[in-house]
Amino acid sequence: MKSLIFRGRLFLTGLHTYRFTAAVLTRCERTNRSHGEQHDCCPQTSLTGGTLEFDPRALIYFSRSSRLLHTSATTPKMSEQSRNSWIKKDDPKLVSAKQKDFFVDMLDDRRHASDFHYSTRVRDVTTYKYNKPRSPKDIKDHVMQSDRVKYAVEKVMEESGLPLEEVMKQTQAILDEMAHNLRIGVIRCFAFFLVKVMKKLFQRIYINEEGVQKVRSLLKEYPILLMPSHRSYLDFLLMSYVFYEFDLPLPVIAAAMDFMGMRFFGWLLRNSGAFYIRRSFGDDMLYWAVFTEYIQTQICNGDSPVEFFVEGTRSRTSKSYAPKFGMLSAALEPYFKAQVPDIMIVPVSISYDKILEEKLYAYELLGVPKPKESASGLFKARNILKEDFGNVHIYLGEPVSIRQYSVTGNLDRSVHSLAPRYIVSLSDQEQHLIRHLSYDMVIQQQKHMVISPFAMIAAVLLQNREGIHLRNLVREVEWLKRQSSNLGAYIDWPVSETPETVLRASVSHHGNIVQITADDMVELIVEDPTITSNQDKLMTSGAQQLMLCLYKNQLMHIFVDVAMIAISINSCAQDTLHIEELKKHYKFLERLLNIDFIFLPGNTDKDFEQAMLVLTHTCGVVVENSHVQIRKSTNKYTTFFSQMFDPFLLGYWIMCRCLKSMQTGAHGKPLAKPPKVITKEAQNLSATLLRMGAFKHMEVLSLDMMNNGLQSLYHMGAVQKDKREGNTYMYPNEVVLSQIMDELSKFVDVPNIPATSINVETKTVVINAKL
């Protein structure tokens, strides 16, 4: 007979009967059948109170939890307890690392049990109520025979004149390239190794279990879309791991074609549920049809939860990327066409203490060509298994019902009644709703990101680039922590440790970027000691700083709204600033930052009001008679917040500057260039200015920032687009561009470039040539 303390979280199934005394539940066990699921109650026991029967369906089962608890817990004897016999460890400072707020560590049990048993255990999986079991092959067959594909095939035949067999062959090829081959056998093998890898890589993998429960209960009722944030390759491995762990059907995952190139890894992923989507397929009708049908049939039949990354690709900056809509549109279409009663979308936030690919990202942002993903590149590159990547937090957010989401939007789905559903496309209203939803989902992801102490260290350090004493760092980080927390961020901060210990641990964890010197100064490591080649020094130290930015960026979305106000306040030359004027600035900045940061479309006024409330209530901003009192309001808060965003404004200014200097072609119209060329040129300009010592923010070397700036300028009308031979070319609209530059220079100190090169276009050519 074994007993266990009934703590907050215990997962059981099978019919267990518990006999309990005052505080200790003892579980009687006569048989423990093969999978540890069914237990009968043992009649002989002395400690009997009443009998509690648990409804097994109401609770979740972990085969491992019962096993673990049986081996680890020991029965305390009542007589030996001096006081409060229900307390097991008499230490108020004791903090469970396994159980942290609403998170629980998934790895903990794996560290105490057999991986083999784990990977071969029986999984009792819930499925969608209207699901008809199908194999991956059945799904493919369905796609080939579907009305949508047949229709597209006919169209293609008409247009190209190709015979049916040829077009069908093409279709089959597209499908073969795309389709997953989810096989439980492969999954089990994969699980076996994956768990070993995860245990090596991470200390703990936390998951909010309530979120899992919600997904489980919805799985039976409605098709599910999973929408994780995308910061690392590991995202989808982790997601599949979670679903394996919790006995949920394994998701099928929309992956980019890059992975397919990897020989073993590509195969492995395909067999564990990845399907491959080309990054862009424009107006390839056949591809569209196969892709749409392939996604939709799996949603309609609820074969598996469908997982995809709304950001489209891994974020190299740890900021959320602006969402892409194609995949979501395709996935939600079955609801709008009433093929399913509803679809549930689950935003998932995956936060890493330390990102596996941090260095790769930094070089990618700088424009050092990214090595093609290969299995060896992924796993051998940095002796990764020897490194410690800290904790991962996975938060399954509140599922969003597309029905409820669109009911309030007053959407009329009957517009699709007038043609077969495989022909008609979504209405403008529906597309608008999907855009809105996409942004909303990214915001939900952000909201549940877990902020690591290092993010705050990075933010402080980037404003004290020469280094900061540990004592001051502690003070600053504590301040920043309070601000973040006030703005709703969840911060991963061990309460049982002193702040200094936390910071030291955190810094040493990121020893490749920051260090603590002997006299307790914390500083950025400017030179990467591992790099021996004679690379450009600016670029290597830029990479170091960009890595730091990567972590600082975890914080940015929290502050962006208040910062956009703080920027106007801090840069205001007058004594007072009218609220409306401030709002105008806010709107301008929002449009400008709209690609780099995520704003809910149409919500600007509310965001502004909300941010104003925060600033006036907790950050000392003073408003009298609808006028912000600038002198009283310029303080540590506004200064810190606005400085966080300085590099972005500076970067955009450089982009403007670069656009301004573009060569004029015939008829006075600037020569159009491909966006890539323009961003590269802007980066070169940044580099020159950095070398000149005009400023110190090396973040402006990021091509990503330059490109986002360019896209923003395009949306604001300062840049125009041409399609030439299928490629995009861009050229500035001088008037708008100048206006934006003027505005920008009000908000941020811009470097003083020698007059000759500013005004005269011919001179600028010289500068460009020099760069």
Next chain:
Amino acid sequence: METKINIEARECGAENDPPTIPKRRQELLKWNGWGYSDSKFIVNKDKHVEFTGERYQLSGHTMPQLRDWMMNTIGINLDHRTPAQPSFTAADTPTPIKNESFIMDMRRTGISLSDDCQDRLFRAHGHTLHEIFVLREGRFDRIPDLVIWPTCHNDVVKIVELACRHNVVIIPFGGGTSVSSALECPANETRMIVSLDTSQMNKILWVDDKNMTAHCEAGIIGQDLERWLAKKGFCTGHEPDSMEFSSLGGWVATRASGMKKNIYGNIEDLIVHIKFVTPLGVMEKNCQVPRISSGPDIHHFMMGSEGILGVVTEVTMKIRPLPECKKYGSIVFPDFESGVKCLREIAKQRCAPASIRLMDNEQFQFGHALKPESGTIFSSFVDGLKKFYITKIKGFDPHTLAVATLLFEGKKQEVAAMEKRVYEIASKFGGLAAGAENGERGYMLTFVIAYLRDLGFDYYIVAESFETSVPWDRCLELCKNVKDRLHRECKERGIQFPPYITCRVTQTYDAGACVYFYFGFNYRGISNPVQVYEDIENCAREEILANGGSISHHHGVGKIRKRYLRQTVGDVGLGTLRAIKEYLDPHNIFGANNCMVGDPEDDRKVHNVPKKAFPQSKL
């Protein structure tokens, strides 16, 4: 007084049997429920459900499984009753608005009329949940002020003329079986409202066996029409579920559909000629031809006019010789989906029998619960064997299987051939012939369901049916999605007991099907059950429209569905309808205000739906 109006009494029409339904309907029929007073479901002293009376096959029988079924599926508790209010007296009815000069002129015509409060009350409603609930629990704000019983076409012409002259509202009344609130008097109507009861115009004026047509007065009710024609060896074959009480004129005015439309056609296929009295005069064609190309068909202004343009007085309709052979049948399918596929195939091959209906599992179980106590040990043994064969040997899951009920009509060898063909097709979809008895019980269910609802009312149940038509490719998903929506809306509204939701495909067409839903729930713990019911049904209708379904297949628009009419026919369509109304009836004499015509409030109500913004994220 204009001389052209002849208001003298005049002998009307031919001699016929006296009307089955008397002028004082309440003497024969329930005043606050469905059907005959003598026939109702009761819980007898053994706490079993029993059907009283002698009229029906079920009459006098107990249904031993029904009580448990009701308790298990919908949470009825025999200790919790909600009996209806005992009676409606003069005190409960609003005082009539009297247009004295109209009444005086009416009296001079000699046409029978009454302002008795019970006569008026009986004609104030149809059989929607809302209306029956008012009868059981509340009172009407507005009921007709006078009931008039014309006995022939000319009487109607006179009545309409007088009503126009004195600005009196007419609401035509046939069998009173409307389920769209079409009979409901507009609450804000300040003029006198007259209920024009056609029940005394119930004669078959002639039968023409050369052209196989019969000319009948519009007040004739379905059962009389069939019974009297049968004496001469004919039938019309039009059998809506309400045929015991509903009238020919009512069928025309709602665009009715009959169970056996596969052989005989719907009302629009059966009609050869209509005589229609409007405020401008009589509208009719000058010939009785099988088809005509004469511009837009004026019959289509009359059919589905729901009492807002005029009143149907006489109809010529097709008749057929009585079928030699009539045979029920049934098919068991492993699930609803294969059943739908099979029906689709049968429709495609155009070999549907007189009636074919597919019941889902819930309805199959309902039908099963209606089985009367079995007479002999042998028959229950046979039942057991059947069940064993279907579930154990054939491997059908009793919780997913669906049943199609069939009715074949025609010559013996025709029926045999048709049966063979249908069962062959069915077997391709996993269907298994399951005997005539199951089929017959399925059809019985649709006749007794209205009686059964009255029993439910006594035990905290509100229930109603609604229907739609839908293209084949969206049929299955419509059923699923509407059910899901209903379940979900019930949950969100805090209904404590599992609702009863079931559907059947009741008609098949070349391009689609008719789907019929029953929906009911136990409202214990809810203070405004009717409101909640209506809200949920509206959600279901929205879902139906989103699924490519229609506003109605045969129940009509009336008042409860008029909010969906603009979406259905568009602004131009609705404008056309209103223009016709404006021409025929500029003073809104036929002022029942159905179909979004007549009531200026309609536009405001529909247009003021607030356009909510998108939901905000909780950030």
